[in-house]
Amino acid sequence: MFKAVESEYFIGDVSRGGAVNFKDIYFNPHGHGxxxxxxxxxxxxxxxxxxxxKNFFTLAQVISINPEISAEDRIVRIKxxxxxxLPGVDALIIRTLPNNNAKTNFQYSNTNPPYLETGTGKMxxxxxxxHLLIDTPSIDKEFDEGKLVNHHELELSSRNKQRQYHxxxxxxx
Numbered sequence: 001m002f003k004a005v006e007s008e009y010f011i012g013d014v015s016r017g018g019a020v021n022f023k024d025i026y027f028n029p030h031g032h033g034x035x036x037x038x039x040x041x042x043x044x045x046x047x048x049x050x051x052x053x054k055n056f057f058t059l060a061q062v063i064s065i066n067p068e069i070s071a072e073d074r075i076v077r078i079k080x081x082x083x084x085x086l087p088g089v090d091a092l093i094i095r096t097l098p099n100n101n102a103k104t105n106f107q108y109s110n111t112n113p114p115y116l117e118t119g120t121g122k123m124x125x126x127x128x129x130x131h132l133l134i135d136t137p138s139i140d141k142e143f144d145e146g147k148l149v150n151h152h153e154l155e156l157s158s159r160n161k162q163r164q165y166h167x168x169x170x171x172x173x
Contacts, residue, residue: 093133139154
């Protein structure tokens with residue numbers, strides 16, 4: 001949401017008589033493709049990514065995966081990921097297929113988007129993955145009764161504040 005900056009002697013909106021457009025931007029940085037998720041997403045205490053992220057450059061690997069269809073679900077299976085992770089990788093970027101332009105403005109809410117198979121979080125943690133980036137709204141099923149198993153398996157807890165996971169990003173071919 002954009003709101004023109006206003007004061008007693010200034011209005012930041014040309015259409016309303018101002019000399020220049022000057023607007024504040026208000027948004028909720030979650031679930032729209034531009035947020036970084038960290039411990040604070042599921043912890044009871046407030047945690048901020050800018051206080052946990054210490055290493056800004058790391059070895060990353062991109063893997064493209066076609067989720068498996070199972071009934072009404074599209075699931076990225078553990079095997080699809082584990083068979084493709086290279087040694088020494090700290091960050092894993094999962095691109096789901098098909099990778100078309102529709103992803104750039106698709107409204108994911110209430111669509112049961114692809115998600116990671118339960119147990120993937122544990123496997124990634126055990127393989128030493130510190131950063132997980134994915135082009136889906138969540139690593140867990142959209143409606144899972146609030147369990148968020150993969151989130152918890154990745155140890156998104158106050159005991160492990162150095163791990164950051166699930167940066168939502170969009171890929172364009």
